[in-house]
Amino acid sequence: MDLSVAIGGKKLPNPVGVASGTFGYGGEYEQLVDFAAIGALYTKAVTLMPRPGNDIPRIVETPSGLINSIGLANVGVDRFISEKMPHCRELPCAVVVNIAGSSADEYARVLEKLETCPxxxxxxxxxxxxNVKHGGMAFGTDPAQVERLTADLRKRTKNPIIVKLTPNVTDIRTIAKAAQExxxxxxxxxxxxxxxxxxxGAKKPVLPMGTGGLSGPAIRPVGVAATYAVSRAVSIPVIGLGGISGPLDALQYLLAGASAVQIGTANFVDPTTTARVLAGIREFCERENVSCIKDLHRFIP
Ligand SMILES: Cc1cc2nc3c(=O)[nH]c(=O)nc-3n(C[C@H](O)[C@H](O)[C@H](O)COP(=O)(O)O)c2cc1C
Structure with a gap:
């Protein structure tokens, strides 16, 4: 059985990755997990300058999930390259760097610096x-800006570019198509x-910015529906995530049309979720006589 996933001329060794912001830069989990069982580590977002992030509290639990307002706290691209990458590049999994910025120019400068780093x-x-005042979701809700930004970054690298979509839009397919364009x-x-x-009791929002981002099992049906819609609107691979905490959750995404998945909030409950999910996918494919992930897509037209 071939569980590798082809994206932009490269291959991920397996379809199960760990989601940005929930696995740090990898080192934090080294004593706990076998990185050889992880398809890809999607790093915490990296910005041009270091960011302290938002005031505390930054996380509040909700039924079947949590709301975070981290505010893209990170060490900045220079320290990421000098302090985090030497360790990251030794990991046996693919390292995908999550890039954020408050202007198109910032995204470009971060990517250009990362291009110098093996x-x-x-x-x-x-x-x-x-969870940020400038940039972030403001880009991702406007198809024209998404297309322009993606095209600009495309010119600067031959490495795969994966655009991470927000569900906070009227029609997520238009944003996905813009990224493809x-x-x-x-x-x-x-x-x-x-x-x-x-x-x-306090008569005010728990999080200092008022709102935050909801994740965990509560959002899984939204993620699966978005994956179903997007995978039918574009021809590039879709990486599904949102609320995956076991193999059956991941299989929902793969059957909906995803070519790979990421595990986020579930890592806070059980950091070995990735290995468990991968084993479950393999078992399911064997039982169903499916030889690659693409074959799962034919079950639901
Ligand atoms: C604490 C926390 C921090 C996050 N930080 C980032 C980030 O830096 N960049 C990003 O693209 N997504 C970030 N996310 C979003 C996750 O990568 C993921 O898209 C989302 O949580 C849905 O997946 P889940 O329900 O499996 O957690 C963060 C999520 C959480 C819970």
Missing amino acids: GIWGYEINVSCP GGADAVSCINTLVGMVIDV
């Missing part, structure tokens, strides 16, 4: 962060949904 498999362009090799589907929790 060991990067590809880039995930985060145009879907709901701009030259993206794949889209990841979905980032978090805007949500709010109010502390009734």
Whole structure:
């Protein structure tokens, strides 16, 4: 059985990755997981300058999920290259760097710096962060900006470009098509949904910015529906995520049309979810006589 996934002329060793922002830069989990069982590490978002992130609290639990407002806290691209990449490039999995910015120029400068750094498999362009005042989701809700930004980054690299879509739009297919038009090799589907929790006693929102991004099992049906819609609207691979915590959840995404999946919030409960999900996918494919992930797509027309 061949579980590798082709994206933009490169291959991921298997279809199960760990989602940006939930696995740090890898090192944090080294004592806990076998990275050889992980298809790809999608790093925490990297920006041009270091960012301290938003005020605390940054996370609040909700039924079947959590709302985060981290605010893209990260060490900045220079320190990412000098301090994090030497370790990342030793990992046996593909390293996909998640890039964020508040202007098209910032995305371009971050990518250009990363291009000088060996060991990067590809880039995930985060145009879907709901927790920053400038950039982030503002790009990802406008098809024209997504196409322009993707086309500009496309000119600067031969590595795979994956555009990460926000579900906080009227029709996610228009954004996916814009990414494809701009030259993206794949889209990841979905980032978090805007949500709010109010502390009734204090009569104010729990998170300092008011809203945050909802993730976890609560958003899985939204992610599966988005994956189903997007995979029928574009010809590039779709990487499905949102609320996956076991093999059956991942199989929903793959049957809906995803070519690969990512595990996010579930890592906070069980960091070995990835290996469990991969084993379950393999078992299912064997039982169903399916020899590659693409064959799963024929079950639901
Ligand atoms: C604490 C936290 C931090 C996140 N940081 C990022 C980030 O830096 N870049 C990004 O593209 N997505 C980020 N995400 C979104 C996840 O990668 C993922 O798209 C989302 O959580 C849905 O998947 P899940 O339900 O499996 O967590 C973050 C999510 C969480 C919970």
